Amino acid sequence: MQQLTRDVVIVGAGAAGLTAANELRKAGLSVVVLEARDRVGGRLWTDVVDGAMLEIGGQWVSPDQEALKETISELGLETYSRYREGDSVYIGRDGALRRFTGEIFPVAPETEREIVRLIEKLDEMVAQIDPDKPWEHPDAEQLDRISFEAWLEEQTPDQEARDNIALFIAGAMLTKPAYAFSALQALLMAASAGSFTHLVDADYILDERVVGGLQQVPLLLAERLGDDVLLGQPVNEVHWSDDGVRIVTDADLEVRARFVVLAHAPILYPWIEFQPALPRLKQQMHQHISMGFVIKVHAVYDRPFWRDQGLSGTAFSPYELSHEAYDNTNHGDERGTLVGFVSDRNADDLFRVSPEERKARILESLSHYYGPEALNPIVYFESDWGAEEWTRGAYAASFDLGGLTRYGADLRTPVGPIHFACSDMAGAGYQHVDGAIRMGRLVAANILDGARS
Ligand code: FAD
Secondary structure (H helix, E strand, O other): OEEEEEEEEEEOOOHHHHHHHHHHHHOOOOEEEEOOOOOOOOOOOEEEEOOEEEEOOOOOEOOOOHHHHHHHHHOOOOEEEOOOOOEEEEEOOOOOEEEEOOOOOOOOHHHHHHHHHHHHHHHHHHHOOOOOOHHHOOOHHHHHOOEHHHHHHHHOOOHHHHHHHHHHHHHHHHOOOOOOOEHHHHHHHHHHOOOHHHHHOHHHHOOEEEOOOOOHHHHHHHHHHHHHEEOOOOEEEEEEEOOEEEEEEOOOEEEEEEEEEEOOOHHHHHHOEEEOOOOHHHHHHHOOEEEOOEEEEEEEEOOOHHHHOOEEEEEEOOOOOOOEEEEOOOOOOOOEEEEEEEEHHHHHHHOOOOHHHHHHHHHHHHHHHHOHHHHOOOEEEEEEHHHOOOOOOOOOEEEOOOHHHHHHHHOOOOEOOEEEOOHHHOOOOOOOHHHHHHHHHHHHHHHHHHHHO
């Protein structure tokens, strides 16, 4: 068995782990990053599929993502705006396709009034939430024991208004049905992005992309660490005491260190054998966190044909299989790319049919927005993170009903020398790359405090 000794061992070469490793290294500590996969980046993965560069994982950068923006600029990466000229399209409850501009969908005037009223109400509530401590909100207990769907039912009898408001958090963000998470979890999601209005505004939340792909962030962070990033090293044992840790991987590597950072999705902790076991609170907590599930669909055409019709490519409908879709054409590419998303129960259903039928149904849904030309892409690919052993869902993890108030405050608390960092436990930037970077920085600061004392 190969043996190494370091000050800190980091499990996971995603944005969180690599940020932590760089911060610790800068402060003079020795580190090693152990990554299960044969690549770095985790949920950031830019790849070429049938000649098309695709962002298989995360890709968009929004103005509130200050930590990510700082990292992008520090790494010398260039960004560009998402294409947004022309009309967006919306398919309503009546099945009719309507064009629109701005943020509010073209619905009946009374539904529009309800949507605007709910957005204002949610913005007010979100303003009272500290994304780092949502459980401290005076109504936290109450809001955490009611599902977001039930909460919306209390607010308005207007089904289409509810479906649209739910979409921004459920299908589009937590990627779980609105009855499967609490109203408090919904408020945290919005608070982590600055406001509910930010989630409604596609031009804000899906603002920019990185030229050449967002995976360059982890790739460049890993480059700085050189030989201290080891691939193909799934960690399966963590032996710990007050004196430090001994980590064992599936590839016969043993690392002794003063601290370990588990920098991966919290739903994966139970796959590691802890000696001694983690405290009972953590063991309970980890059973109340689960990943959402979304299929990200990429369809590349020989040109962005929708632009000829004056369409921006932005499309929404709570009633379509692909509940949202965008022009995702790469910087400087003559071909046109659409990206669509199929979430939660719709995604479950699609994995019950053959790959051919799945593709046909998804393209059919895209054609409802863009017309028959959408049926025949030259490249087609589905990002299926549910099948990825080292992620097991997308985009990220959230608590079940009541879990946030019951366990949230302890999610990041270290256990002896074991520290935790991941986008899935961030306040600001929760579920996003920005949150991963913030958590990487925070865990490094906490370890440095501990190392000095
Ligand atoms: P991860 O990226 O999951 O990294 C964890 C790493 O740990 C992985 O590399 C994994 O292989 C490794 N690992 C796990 N277990 C072990 C083990 N036992 N031993 C060793 N290694 C292990 N965010 C945005 O900001 N904008 C977007 O547009 C966006 N879109 C997204 C689209 C999709 C399809 C997905 C999946 C995510 C998207 N996200 C987006 C979310 C964003 O990608 C993630 O929040 C972020 O990348 C998570 O980073 P992380 O470092 O916290 O975790």
